[in-house]
Amino acid sequence: MGVLNRHLGMDRENETIALLTLACGSFLVSLYAGYRLNGIGRTIELPLFGIEFHLISTPLWVLAGLATLLCLQQLFHEIWHHGVWLFGIYVLSGLGTTLFYVMFDQGYLWYLVALVLILLALFLIYWMILEIYALRSRIQRELPDEEIVLGDWLPTLPAFMLFTMLSYYCYTKWYLGDPGWTFGYAAEGYILFQLLTFVTALYALWVPQVLLGRHLEEEIQEGEVLRDLLPGSSGRCPACDGEMHTSGMACPECSHRESVAYCSGCETYVAACPTCSLGAQVGTTCGGCGEDLVRLTCSECKHTGPVRFWASG
Ligand SMILES: [Zn+2]
Ligand SMILES: [Zn+2]
Ligand SMILES: [Zn+2]
Ligand SMILES: [Zn+2]
Known part of the structure; x- marks a missing residue:
């Protein structure tokens, strides 16, 4: 421009x-x-x-x-x-x-x-x-x-x-x-x-x-992804206030890519809650609906597993 x-x-x-x-x-x-x-x-x-x-x-x-x-x-x-x-x-x-x-x-x-x-x-x-x-x-x-x-x-x-x-x-x-x-x-x-x-x-x-x-x-x-997952946080990590980045995590079952935000400082992942789709920290409970978010869930095949089994990129 x-x-x-x-x-x-x-x-x-x-x-x-x-x-x-x-x-x-x-x-x-x-x-x-x-x-x-x-x-x-x-x-x-x-x-x-x-x-x-x-x-x-x-x-x-x-x-x-x-x-x-x-x-x-x-x-x-x-x-x-x-x-x-x-x-x-x-x-x-x-x-x-x-x-x-x-x-x-x-x-x-x-x-x-x-x-x-x-x-x-x-x-x-x-x-x-x-x-x-x-x-x-x-x-x-x-x-x-x-x-x-x-x-x-x-x-x-x-x-x-x-x-x-x-x-x-x-x-x-x-x-x-x-x-x-x-x-x-x-x-x-x-x-x-x-x-x-x-x-x-x-x-x-x-x-x-x-x-x-x-x-x-x-x-x-x-x-846009950061605004969706972490509204009002201006892209800051909810755990350590570090800068968040986004990544596509490929589902180990169907290779569908989930957009997640991650903090490389404290290895915190934020993904959309599979129930209420609010952004929530993986490993905690969802602030919107109280669902347990111990793992990452694929919105396509519903497979759920620890973040480390998902290929990032
Ligand atoms: Zn962090
Ligand atoms: Zn899947
Ligand atoms: Zn939820
Ligand atoms: Zn998926």
Whole structure:
């Protein structure tokens, strides 16, 4: 849920579509402004730095680029630190490639700088992969029945870096007027690889966003189960006041899953009473109907047995 959703009352799906459209639009504007090497508008030179920029196209390039980032931030705000890292990979590998080809005749120091930047980009990729896999295993523990496959997400990060480097390779060749290995298509190559970079970035962020969305859904479900079993306790253990979690306990007879709340601190289990369905601590008597709840009872086959014989998960 982003700003559009909160302040304009837009529903989630429309917000996603609007942000995606805005992100693509501003990206294309920025790409076009950067593509016009001769620029749009009057040329202004900054005498101090020897840099020249164009009155319209340079600000347009920068502002539309920032607008793209802002849209992506809104679109993926739950996992935006991944977006920042992806942007870091983009800047490091883009700058590294540019320095490598533009400063190649300025001595070995520039090769070294370019190499360090590329290595930092690779390190960020490694870091991002570690984090996404940690997120996956956390969710996998909560959803043991579902297989979360990251096989087609994994190559997107190296692909993203490769496309970034290729696009800046084309850009420098085009800027220097040297064909290199671009077969005379340096400008077109730049556009093509920039588009591929953008699409890969969207996919690379989409996957963790969906994964996390599932994780949040799980948390909401857990909250509902806790509210049903322990109303008014804000999810606290009735025995030790520790934090309760929920678990599906599989019946040893019919493998039907009962939702129970448990406290890992004092190993207290709270399950719905089979008679009055009020939440009650296993091992005590039900506060609602006075039934003895020594064991856990399956609501499906009525099997009743000690909690330790039920498989949790
Ligand atoms: Zn407890
Ligand atoms: Zn059963
Ligand atoms: Zn009862
Ligand atoms: Zn059951």
